[in-house]
Amino acid sequence: MEYSEDQAGAWDRMAETLRAAGVDLVAGEQLAKGGATQPTLAVVGKAGSGKTLLLSEIVKSLIDAGVEIVSGDFEGRRSRTRRTLAVLAPTNKAASVLRGHGVPATTIHRVLYTPLYHPDYEAIAEWLTGKADRPRIENLTEAALDRAAAFYQVHASIPGALASAGLRGSDFIQGWKRRDEPLDIGLVDEASMLDERQYADLRELFQTLILFGDPAQLAPVGTDSGMVFEKLPEKSILTLRRIHRQAADSPILDLAHALGDPDLSFETFEDMVRDAAAKDERVVLSPRVDAGAMARSPVLVWRNATRVRLIHAFRLAHGAPPDALLPGEPLICDGIELPLKHRKRRMDLEARGLVKGAQAIYLGAGRKPGFSRIHLTGGEDPQFGVASIIQIESPGEEEPFIPTAASMGVVFLHGAAVTIHKAQGSQWPDVQLFAPDLYAAARSGRSEAGIALWKRLAYVGITRAQERLFWVTRYALAKPGEALGIADLLAETPGPAFDLTAPT
Numbered sequence: 022m023e024y025s026e027d028q029a030g031a032w033d034r035m036a037e038t039l040r041a042a043g044v045d046l047v048a049g050e051q052l053a054k055g056g057a058t059q060p061t062l063a064v065v066g067k068a069g070s071g072k073t074l075l076l077s078e079i080v081k082s083l084i085d086a087g088v089e090i091v092s093g094d095f096e097g098r099r100s101r102t103r104r105t106l107a108v109l110a111p112t113n114k115a116a117s118v119l120r121g122h123g124v125p126a127t128t129i130h131r132v133l134y135t136p137l138y139h140p141d142y143e144a145i146a147e148w149l150t151g152k153a154d155r156p157r158i159e160n161l162t163e164a165a166l167d168r169a170a171a172f173y174q175v176h177a178s179i180p181g182a183l184a185s186a187g188l189r190g191s192d193f194i195q196g197w198k199r200r201d202e203p204l205d206i207g208l209v210d211e212a213s214m215l216d217e218r219q220y221a222d223l224r225e226l227f228q229t230l231i232l233f234g235d236p237a238q239l240a241p242v243g244t245d246s247g248m249v250f251e252k253l254p255e256k257s258i259l260t261l262r263r264i265h266r267q268a269a270d271s272p273i274l275d276l277a278h279a280l281g282d283p284d285l286s287f288e289t290f291e292d293m294v295r296d297a298a299a300k301d302e303r304v305v306l307s308p309r310v311d312a313g314a315m316a317r318s319p320v321l322v323w324r325n326a327t328r329v330r331l332i333h334a335f336r337l338a339h340g341a342p343p344d345a346l347l348p349g350e351p352l353i354c355d356g357i358e359l360p361l362k363h364r365k366r367r368m369d370l371e372a373r374g375l376v377k378g379a380q381a382i383y384l385g386a387g388r389k390p391g392f393s394r395i396h397l398t399g400g401e402d403p404q405f406g407v408a409s410i411i412q413i414e415s416p417g418e419e420e421p422f423i424p425t426a427a428s429m430g431v432v433f434l435h436g437a438a439v440t441i442h443k444a445q446g447s448q449w450p451d452v453q454l455f456a457p458d459l460y461a462a463a464r465s466g467r468s469e470a471g472i473a474l475w476k477r478l479a480y481v482g483i484t485r486a487q488e489r490l491f492w493v494t495r496y497a498l499a500k501p502g503e504a505l506g507i508a509d510l511l512a513e514t515p516g517p518a519f520d521l522t523a524p525t
Contacts, residue, residue: 028071031064031259035079035231038062042206042229043104046082051104056205056228063212063232063250066261067281068484069274072233075261076208077124079231080108083206091204092127092177104205107132107227111214113374115446117399119210125177126210130371133222135200142183149173149182161186180402199368203228211446213238213248220249237281237480239442240469247470272301273490277483280476287463287475291456294492307491310453312338313501315437316349318449319380320493321482322438323458329414331438331455334498336413339505345424346383346411349505351436352395353443354379358410358429370407370431374400378443380436383411384507391427396510404510407431441482452486454479455493 024032036046043055066072083106084090091107108126110116119126145161147153149170158166165186172178172185207227209215212234215223223230232250240247250258279285279293298306310320315335322328341347356377359367375381380398387394393409408430412421438455459482462475469477483490 024075025071025261025263027066027259027261027263028075031075031261032079034259035062035064038229038231039083039206044083044086044088044206046079046086049082049086051087051102056104059229060257061224061230061232061250061253062257062259063234063253064259064261065234065236065250067235067237068277068480069271070261070263072235072261073119073122073124073210076108076119076210076233077122080106080124080208088206090125091132092125092179106206106208107204109207109209109223110211110446111219112211112376112446113379113397113399114448115211115214115399116374118448128372128374128376129209129219129223130376131374132204132207133200133226134368134372135198137198142188145169145183145186146179149179161188178401184402200226205229207231209233212250214241214446215249216241217249235484237472237477238445239477239481272297272304273483273486276304276490277480280480280483285476287460290479291492294456298492303489305489305491307453307493308495309497309499310334310455310493311491311499311501313499313503314451314453314491316351316501316505317382318451318453319351319353319436319444320438320453320455321441321444321485322455323441323462323478325440326416327455327458328438328440330416330496331498332413332435333415335437336435338498338500341505343422346413347505348383348385348507350383352381352383352411352433353436353439354381355412355432355434357431363429373397373402373405375407375431378446380439380447381433382507382510384510386425391425391430393425396507409433411435441478444485445481448485448487450486450488451491452482452489453491453493454482454486457494457496 038059039046041055041057042059043052045052064072064075087103088106089103091105108119108124109129109132110119110126111129113128116126116128141158144153144156145158148155155166169182169186173182204227206229207223208231209223210233212232213236234248234250236248236251276294276297279290294304295306297304310331312335320331322331339347341350354375354377357367357370374397382396382398384394384396384404386392387406391408392406393411394404394406397403408427409425410423410427410430411425411433412423413435414421459475459479462478463473465474467474
């Protein structure tokens with residue numbers, strides 16, 4: 022791999038830190054000495070600067086050196102001579118983006134909490150990971166074991182492999198416990214989303230911690246202290262400044278980087294968007310929001326009032342009844358309301374990736390009152406039932422409409438539109454960015470850490486798009502071309518078809 026000068030400098034510094042931690046990337050081996058706690062490093066740079074490439078190459082080198090990957094799926098007997106590595110992201114969606122680049126990533130919660138497997142299914146997991154012989158399990162056929170092995174060869178996911186054999190998480194995971202043994206190396210992507218508590222948990226867990234983040238994004242919601250890596254000593258922050266060729270060829274990233282001009286006005290920038298749309302089909306100037314696309318990727322907005330109005334328009338366009346949800350309507354997790362005595366259940370949900378900001382699709386009602394079946398976007402075993410409190414806000418109404426209300430459980434908001442703050446860490450092939458809200462932010466004159474707020478909002482919104490950016494210019498909604506449905510989600514599920522009539 023040929024690195025740019027700043028990438029090479031960052032790689033050398035990380036290699037030096039990892040060698041002190043007991044892994045020699047150059048020699049491709051683990052050292053007898055090392056393993057002492059190392060200071061946190063941060064690799065920072067804007068979109069297109071090569072952070073993900075550098076992260077993936079470091080992970081490959083660590084795996085080549087024999088480091089043991091900790092995914093959070095299953096952990097068997099650990100070798101005393103091998104050091105451990107976990108690649109982490111704050112959300113399920115962010116972790117799935119990394120997995121799409123071939124990086125074995127998982128969520129922070131999935132590593133903070135470890136699953137307790139039923140002994141029979143632990144034997145299967147030990148076999149799949151090469152640590153035991155093929156087991157014989159009552160009520161599980163040889164063909165089912167073969168399906169599990171074939172799935173694991175492709176995806177390296179224990180829950181996914183067991184699901185392909187016809188099992189679900191409730192069959193083989195008996196509970197969760199907080200990890201009590203430290204790990205060696207942690208690499209954290211989307212570190213701009215970390216708050217102080219999460220950083221403290223990670224620093225306590227890992228002897229060596231390297232953060233990867235974008236300083237041009239928005240600071241975590243509810244904090245005035247900025248991003249955690251901004252507080253590190255200057256010598257611990259490795260900055261990637263060069264924008265690489267593959268990024269420069271993207272009109273989407275060209276627009277994102279144009280926002281770095283301190284003299285750029287909103288009007289001038291919108292002219293740039295218009296020019297880009299005239300030259301390249303990857304940027305689209307859209308006079309209205311596409312209601313059909315909102316079912317799988319939300320419209321990104323700044324103001325909460327805009328979010329509520331767009332959700333209301335989406336439901337009207339799809340003919341949703343006023344007192345119920347349609348299968349296929351998008352949701353977003355707004356927290357988990359469970360008392361302390363149900364701590365294990367909370368850990369189970371968080372370890373699955375159902376944390377605040379997680380995106381899901383409503384599949385239908387559960388068998389018990391107040392329960393819903395959902396598809397968790399980016400989850401490795403994404404479809405399950407959960408006690409839910411679903412709130413749908415309406416314009417001009419002080420109280421939300423609640424179609425499903427368990428006495429306690431997961432709180433969901435409608436997810437057809439979300440704020441740009443909550444969209445951080447996620448990416449979609451196509452993104453609709455609501456420009457009238459950015460104009461309002463520009464007119465407000467607000468700034469964050471010395472940068473105009475509208476520029477930070479625009480930067481985050483634009484960089485959520487992987488393939489096409491739709492710059493929506495007006496308060497208008499285009500009717501959907503087809504009805505809401507969930508057939509595409511059911512087709513994604515490994516193993517047997519998802520049964521909406523099964524007990525929750």
